[in-house]
Amino acid sequence: MRIPFQRSLLVALITSTTLLQACSDNSEETTKEAAAPAAEAPATADHSNHMNTDDSADKPAGSGITRSSAPEGAAAEIVSPANGATVSSPVKVVFGLEGMDVSPAGKEKENSGHHHLLIDLDKMPDMNMPLPANDQVVHFGKGQTETELELEPGTHTLQLLLGDYRHVPHEPAVVSETITITVE
Numbered sequence: 001m002r003i004p005f006q007r008s009l010l011v012a013l014i015t016s017t018t019l020l021q022a023c024s025d026n027s028e029e030t031t032k033e034a035a036a037p038a039a040e041a042p043a044t045a046d047h048s049n050h051m052n053t054d055d056s057a058d059k060p061a062g063s064g065i066t067r068s069s070a071p072e073g074a075a076a077e078i079v080s081p082a083n084g085a086t087v088s089s090p091v092k093v094v095f096g097l098e099g100m101d102v103s104p105a106g107k108e109k110e111n112s113g114h115h116h117l118l119i120d121l122d123k124m125p126d127m128n129m130p131l132p133a134n135d136q137v138v139h140f141g142k143g144q145t146e147t148e149l150e151l152e153p154g155t156h157t158l159q160l161l162l163g164d165y166r167h168v169p170h171e172p173a174v175v176s177e178t179i180t181i182t183v184e
């Protein structure tokens, strides 16, 4: 009369381990392409192909991730340009990070992460999964601390969001304030 409870627990464990591995595989792929965010799209597509036996599990897999913890007082800041500045394109953006170290994606290291620049992004991405890579969420997975941005004339918002070695934001999220700049 014993219920095979342990077996179902085992299955659940194996399933979640497999999903986690799938996600870290993806992180490694994106790491290599980190300097060229556009190239990350195929990697993302690969990821879903990978998982096509289990598509419905995509979301639970994301929310099952344990976020790396950020130490108290950790802060990201856009050092330059200043909030409200009028600049010309290309815009040099300098990233600042306090209380943590910048380290490249793909390598696990405590209290560290790499920068992501959120450009004209209205809604924060899901913090419980690896950040997407697109024109508005730019990864600096090599551990870069500045960039040159081509921006159209007009006003733009910029914000930094730190991600861990898997491109997952920390808990609590290390984000800068949003700055608004005008490009001439």
Ligand SMILES: [Cu+2]
Pocket (backbone or CB within 6 Å): 105, 114, 115, 116, 131, 139, 140, 141, 163, 166, 167
């Ligand atoms: Cu990233």
